[in-house]
Amino acid sequence: MKVREAALGSEDLRALLADVSAHALAYRTAASTRPHCPARDYQELRAAFNQPTPERGAHARAVIAELAALAEPGLANIIGPRFYGWVMGASHETGVAADWLVSAWGQNVGNAHATPAASACEEAVTCWLLDLLDLPRESSVGFVSGATLANFTCLAAARGEVLRRVGWDVEADGLFGAPPVHVVLGEEAHSTIFSGLRYLGLGAKRVLSVPSDDQGRMRPDAFKRTIEKLEGPVIAIAQAGHINAGSFDAFPEIAEAAHAKGAWLHVDGAFGLWARACPDRAHLARGLELADSWGVDGHKWLQTPYDSAYAIVRNAEAHRRAMLIAASYLPAGEDRHPADYTPELSRRARGFATWATIKAMGREGIAEMVSRHCAIARGIAERLSAAPDVAVLNDVVLNQVAVCLGPEMDVAKADALTARTIARIQREGVVFVGGAHWRGRQIIRISVCSMNTTEADVGASADAILSAWRAERDA
Ligand SMILES: Cc1ncc(COP(=O)(O)O)c(C=O)c1O
Numbered sequence: 001m002k003v004r005e006a007a008l009g010s011e012d013l014r015a016l017l018a019d020v021s022a023h024a025l026a027y028r029t030a031a032s033t034r035p036h037c038p039a040r041d042y043q044e045l046r047a048a049f050n051q052p053t054p055e056r057g058a059h060a061r062a063v064i065a066e067l068a069a070l071a072e073p074g075l076a077n078i079i080g081p082r083f084y085g086w087v088m089g090a091s092h093e094t095g096v097a098a099d100w101l102v103s104a105w106g107q108n109v110g111n112a113h114a115t116p117a118a119s120a121c122e123e124a125v126t127c128w129l130l131d132l133l134d135l136p137r138e139s140s141v142g143f144v145s146g147a148t149l150a151n152f153t154c155l156a157a158a159r160g161e162v163l164r165r166v167g168w169d170v171e172a173d174g175l176f177g178a179p180p181v182h183v184v185l186g187e188e189a190h191s192t193i194f195s196g197l198r199y200l201g202l203g204a205k206r207v208l209s210v211p212s213d214d215q216g217r218m219r220p221d222a223f224k225r226t227i228e229k230l231e232g233p234v235i236a237i238a239q240a241g242h243i244n245a246g247s248f249d250a251f252p253e254i255a256e257a258a259h260a261k262g263a264w265l266h267v268d269g270a271f272g273l274w275a276r277a278c279p280d281r282a283h284l285a286r287g288l289e290l291a292d293s294w295g296v297d298g299h300k301w302l303q304t305p306y307d308s309a310y311a312i313v314r315n316a317e318a319h320r321r322a323m324l325i326a327a328s329y330l331p332a333g334e335d336r337h338p339a340d341y342t343p344e345l346s347r348r349a350r351g352f353a354t355w356a357t358i359k360a361m362g363r364e365g366i367a368e369m370v371s372r373h374c375a376i377a378r379g380i381a382e383r384l385s386a387a388p389d390v391a392v393l394n395d396v397v398l399n400q401v402a403v404c405l406g407p408e409m410d411v412a413k414a415d416a417l418t419a420r421t422i423a424r425i426q427r428e429g430v431v432f433v434g435g436a437h438w439r440g441r442q443i444i445r446i447s448v449c450s451m452n453t454t455e456a457d458v459g460a461s462a463d464a465i466l467s468a469w470r471a472e473r474d475a
Contacts, residue, residue, distance in 0.1 A: 035429025098356030142341030150295030186218030241272020246398030251287030383462030
């Protein structure tokens with residue numbers, strides 16, 4: 001019995017890659033006209049994928065054809081021009097092409113000895129990122145899967161360093177018996193910050209939570225009062241780009257108060273950090289360079305394919321101490337080993353896709369896109385707030401718009417209508433928006449983050465949202 005397919009011959013391989021290329025081409029070229037919501041829901045997809053474990057191998061081309069046929073009806077059109085759900089980039093085609101090569105090369109990037117090209121590429125991209133984001137050039141960068149892991153990695157470095165300064169080696173001795181570490185953050189910190197604190201044994205609930213203002217910014221006076229009272233190791237966490245409002249904390253004041261106390265200041269800048277790469281938005285993130293670490297995504301505003309994010313740490317030694325993976329079978333030495341800066345040993349060579357995306361867009365392309373997205377967000381906000389029973393709750397300084405429908409209505413009624421309006425908008429597929437609870441209301445969240453969105457989408461987006469709202473309101 002034949003139990004294993006031999007490797008494909010070159011003709012079969014050529015045909016297989018041509019099939020993949022044809023699928024990708026058809027998918028991507030239809031993105032501007034395809035509805036933004038998936039055609040089928042989760043239960044339908046579950047049923048479709050529910051097959052018995054394969055007993056015999058199948059031909060590669062048949063496998064890929066079946067995968068595409070099964071999956072495509074359940075894909076959201078995230079690369080479409082009017083996909084405003086969550087904060088999602090559109091997977092730049094050059095980055096995607098680079099990622100195909102990465103898969104074909106089959107590299108495991110943990111160690112520079114095994115994959116010198118991947119390691120050297122990450123080192124070069126480190127310099128580009130620090131330049132584009134204008135962060136301290138001595139910082140180290142870990143190439144991780146998302147901002148969740150970027151924040152986690154930075155906070156691990158923070159935990160190690162603030163404890164080391166009081167004579168405790170957390171990497172060796174853990175947290176049992178360690179001096180307590182105070183964590184100070186804004187009450188509207190992103191939920192994944194709390195995940196990182198949980199993973200690090202710092203606890204999601206034992207934080208000191210600082211009140212925020214009506215834009216979700218941590219109040220600097222309250223931050224100062226909170227941190228002044230503390231004794232011992234302190235980690236402070238600020239935010240660049242609030243998930244609903246796109247607002248920025250007051251970094252100069254926060255950094256001054258944090259450093260007066262010897263605290264480590266971390267900034268969650270999952271998407272907002274990219275304001276620094278855009279001359280007409282950089283003022284929003286002024287003073288952020290004074291922090292000690294920064295988490296930022298590539299797969300959001302930089303448009304790299306998933307998954308891609310960067311853990312940036314000013315104190316490279318603290319970063320390395322927190323993440324170092326050493327074993328006698330792993331070559332050490334002077335070279336930069338990517339696994340020394342991330343929580344993973346074996347992983348994908350993420351640096352290549354970032355390299356290719358930055359190369360394709362250039363500093364000017366990134367700045368133009370960020371500026372354009374912010375102008376589009378303002379344009380949509382203006383169109384929506386011109387309607388008599390629609391309000392925009394945030395100052396639209398970045399790419400986020402928080403929309404309140406029926407601001408004068410009874411709150412429970414308006415919230416229920418808003419939830420129905422979101423479902424209708426998603427179903428109709430012209431645009432895709434998400435929702436959230438913010439400032440006591442159910443809101444529509446609009447995140448302009450796709451490289452394929454242009455000024456021409458402003459009118460169609462606002463019209464689709466308003467017509468869905470009227471249909472639900474008048475039903
Ligand atoms: C401010 C902020 N922090 C962290 C995250 C988590 O990022 P990721 O999903 O890439 O892990 C997000 C995601 O939207 C975010 O907006």
